[in-house]
Amino acid sequence: MTAQPFVSLEGIGKRWNGKLGVEDVSLDIPEGAFVALLGPSGCGKSTTLRLLAGLEIPDEGKIIIDGRDVTTRAASERNLSMVFQSYALFPHLSVAENVMFGLKVRRVPRAERLEKLKRALEITGLTGLEDRKPGELSGGQRQRVALARAIVAGQRLCLMDEPLSNLDAKLRNAVRKDIKKLQQDLGITVVYVTHDQTEAMSMADIVVLMKDGRIQQIGTPQELYNAPVNTFVAEFVGAPPMALIRGHALAGFDNDTTIGLRAEHITLAETGKGRLICEVTECEFLGAETFIGLAHDDATGLTLKAPGMALHPSGHTVEIGFADDDLHVFDSGGKRVARAP
Amino acid sequence: MSNPHANLERRRQAIYGWLLLSPAALLLSVFAFYPSLATFWSSTFSRGNRRNPSEYIGLENYADLFADPTFWLVVRNNLFYAGVTIPVSIFIALSMALWANSRIPARGFVRTAYFTPTVLPMIAAANLWLFFYTPGLGVLDQIGALFDLPSVNWLGQPETALWAIIIVTIWKEAGFFMIFYLAALQTIPEDLKEAADIEGASRWTYTRRIVLPLLMPTTLFIMVNAMINSVKLIDHLFILTKGGPSDASKLILYYIWEMAFAFFDAPHAAAMTMLVLLVLGIVAAIQFFLIDRRTHYQ
Numbered sequence: 001m002t003a004q005p006f007v008s009l010e011g012i013g014k015r016w017n018g019k020l021g022v023e024d025v026s027l028d029i030p031e032g033a034f035v036a037l038l039g040p041s042g043c044g045k046s047t048t049l050r051l052l053a054g055l056e057i058p059d060e061g062k063i064i065i066d067g068r069d070v071t072t073r074a075a076s077e078r079n080l081s082m083v084f085q086s087y088a089l090f091p092h093l094s095v096a097e098n099v100m101f102g103l104k105v106r107r108v109p110r111a112e113r114l115e116k117l118k119r120a121l122e123i124t125g126l127t128g129l130e131d132r133k134p135g136e137l138s139g140g141q142r143q144r145v146a147l148a149r150a151i152v153a154g155q156r157l158c159l160m161d162e163p164l165s166n167l168d169a170k171l172r173n174a175v176r177k178d179i180k181k182l183q184q185d186l187g188i189t190v191v192y193v194t195h196d197q198t199e200a201m202s203m204a205d206i207v208v209l210m211k212d213g214r215i216q217q218i219g220t221p222q223e224l225y226n227a228p229v230n231t232f233v234a235e236f237v238g239a240p241p242m243a244l245i246r247g248h249a250l251a252g253f254d255n256d257t258t259i260g261l262r263a264e265h266i267t268l269a270e271t272g273k274g275r276l277i278c279e280v281t282e283c284e285f286l287g288a289e290t291f292i293g294l295a296h297d298d299a300t301g302l303t304l305k306a307p308g309m310a311l312h313p314s315g316h317t318v319e320i321g322f323a324d325d326d327l328h329v330f331d332s333g334g335k336r337v338a339r340a341p
Numbered sequence: 342m343s344n345p346h347a348n349l350e351r352r353r354q355a356i357y358g359w360l361l362l363s364p365a366a367l368l369l370s371v372f373a374f375y376p377s378l379a380t381f382w383s384s385t386f387s388r389g390n391r392r393n394p395s396e397y398i399g400l401e402n403y404a405d406l407f408a409d410p411t412f413w414l415v416v417r418n419n420l421f422y423a424g425v426t427i428p429v430s431i432f433i434a435l436s437m438a439l440w441a442n443s444r445i446p447a448r449g450f451v452r453t454a455y456f457t458p459t460v461l462p463m464i465a466a467a468n469l470w471l472f473f474y475t476p477g478l479g480v481l482d483q484i485g486a487l488f489d490l491p492s493v494n495w496l497g498q499p500e501t502a503l504w505a506i507i508i509v510t511i512w513k514e515a516g517f518f519m520i521f522y523l524a525a526l527q528t529i530p531e532d533l534k535e536a537a538d539i540e541g542a543s544r545w546t547y548t549r550r551i552v553l554p555l556l557m558p559t560t561l562f563i564m565v566n567a568m569i570n571s572v573k574l575i576d577h578l579f580i581l582t583k584g585g586p587s588d589a590s591k592l593i594l595y596y597i598w599e600m601a602f603a604f605f606d607a608p609h610a611a612a613m614t615m616l617v618l619l620v621l622g623i624v625a626a627i628q629f630f631l632i633d634r635r636t637h638y639q
């Protein structure tokens with residue numbers, strides 16, 4: 001078997017009245033992958049997903065799913081399922097009817113339908129709630145009904161548009177694990193939209209980071225974290241995000257380069273031995289460690305991670321050190337520069 | 342002994358409730374309950390004249406009505422009138438709403454055009470239609486003449502008079518009901534359509550399985566209104582047919598009016614009014630209790 005991608009977008013563009021939607025989006029997704037579309041609000045994640053689903057038709061480019069060119073095909077012909085941000089459950093139908101809606105439409109025999117329903121409800125932990133209406137369910141249960149409806153048909157591709165954004169933080173963590181496990185158990189391909197980078201980083205095999213309708217970087221979470229291709233990715237990924245330092249503040253770098261540095265690579269240095277002298281702006285105690293925010297005229301986002309409780313008074317001057325190997329170098333356009341070994 | 346605080350609280354709630362109810366209760370009593378009772382009371386008296394003063398005769402007026410062939414004809418007319426106008430105007434209203442709600446050019450214009458009949462007073466509408474129906478001069482006959490069809494006196498013959506009235510009513514009501522449907526359609530979120538699309542539902546399946554059920558509360562409301570209108574809306578009769586020819590287009594309220602103000606027979610008019618109230622009450626109750634249970638409210 002050749003390694004032909006299961007889903008492939010080729011140079012997709014979509015504009016609204018000449019205004020940018022998405023531009024030149026190309027993406028290959030292998031079968032069984034969990035792909036997260038990540039980016040700030042309005043960057044075109046939902047648009048990309050809706051193009052993939054067939055709810056919008058692209059102005060240019062090609063969409064191929066499972067070897068078939070579906071660029072102009074209707075949503076129903078693409079053999080995929082979708083979980084909407086709002087869940088889009090039918091309010092007058094019971095849980096069972098909601099889940100079986102697509103099976104009924106596709107004229108699946110009754111016995112098979114009930115069999116599949118039972119399994120989908122078991123997988124999503126909804127057994128016993130068959131006869132409830134969506135209005136009588138909690139947010140988390142509704143979310144799982146939407147999930148059950150998406151998996152019941154057994155489609156190999158499932159699209160999800162911020163399915164967890166209506167849930168509280170604790171529930172979000174739990175459902176996140178459920179979704180990931182479900183995806184692995186069923187072996188389906190998932191394209192998952194989120195603006196929450198921890199969600200993307202923890203769940204996805206491949207993260208697609210977008211900005212202003214364009215893809216910035218495609219890669220594994222490790223690649224995005226360890227080798228951001230530009231300063232946007234560097235600043236977007238990671239908590240706290242990467243600090244950026246202007247080149248002229250450090251000896252041995254060009255003036256117009258930007259240096260990236262992760263918090264975990266910064267250490268406190270003894271007076272006189274540090275590479276930068278900064279001022280403490282705030283301290284955030286998180287239990288196992290303390291984030292110390294630092295200010296420097298030529299740097300943004302400098303944060304020092306100190307183990308345990310390590311409060312410094314703000315205004316206090318500290319010196320920091322770091323190793324050259326841990327630095328990321330970006331050129332004047334913000335692009336990553338491969339460093340000489 | 343129950344808790345005195347709970348008692349006090351309950352009394353406060355009760356007083357509050359009654360205070361909230363009282364304006365409506367007062368108005369309804371003065372303008373609905375009392376007149377109904379008074380009507381019933383006067384329906385049990387005989388019609389007085391100079392020689393025989395009015396006296397209590399129990400349900401005799403009702404017995405007279407049941408023996409009156411005109412009464413039965415009018416009832417039949419009204420049932421037929423309701424049986425056609427209600428479903429047809431609801432169906433047309435729904436179709437127009439679904440169409441006017443989809444992506445069509447000049448959507449605003451279409452909606453306004455549909456709504457125009459509702460804005461016209463019924464008397465003006467009737468005059469307009471008189472212009473359509475008039476034999477020889479009317480638009481319908483003019484068009485017919487183009488195809489060498491004979492002139493038809495739509496309002497003047499028993500076979501067509503009631504139909505002519507029915508068409509005016511439908512024309513008048515469909516636009517009004519459409520507005521309710523349009524409003525209800527706007528509350529159905531766009532993503533339900535998208536979800537149905539992805540599940541492979543056709544436009545028709547989506548309409549039948551999702552849209553129509555979600556419109557049920559509106560349909561129920563419209564049905565009750567249409568039913569009441571089928572008794573209430575008679576203005577055009579005065580202009581178009583006056584109930585004729587030979588009572589072929591006479592409806593119950595027109596007959597009541599005639600009884601009371603043309604024949605000056607108030608007791609029989611009162612008796613008929615009571616019967617109408619009774620029937621409307623029963624039908625409304627059936628609609629609400631039976632259909633309501635199968636209706637989903639958001």
Ligand SMILES: Nc1ncnc2c1ncn2[C@@H]1O[C@H](COP(=O)(O)OP(=O)(O)OP(=O)(O)O)[C@@H](O)[C@H]1O
Nearest residue numbers: 016020021039040041042043044045046047048195
């Ligand atoms: N139907 C539409 N008509 C016009 N512009 C649109 C439409 N849908 C999206 N856009 C524009 O396209 C751009 C991308 O929108 P999109 O919904 O894909 O953003 P997103 O990344 O999903 O954001 P969010 O995280 O807020 O959901 C935005 O600038 C938006 O204004």
Ligand SMILES: [Mg+2]
Nearest residue numbers: 045046047161
């Ligand atoms: Mg979105």
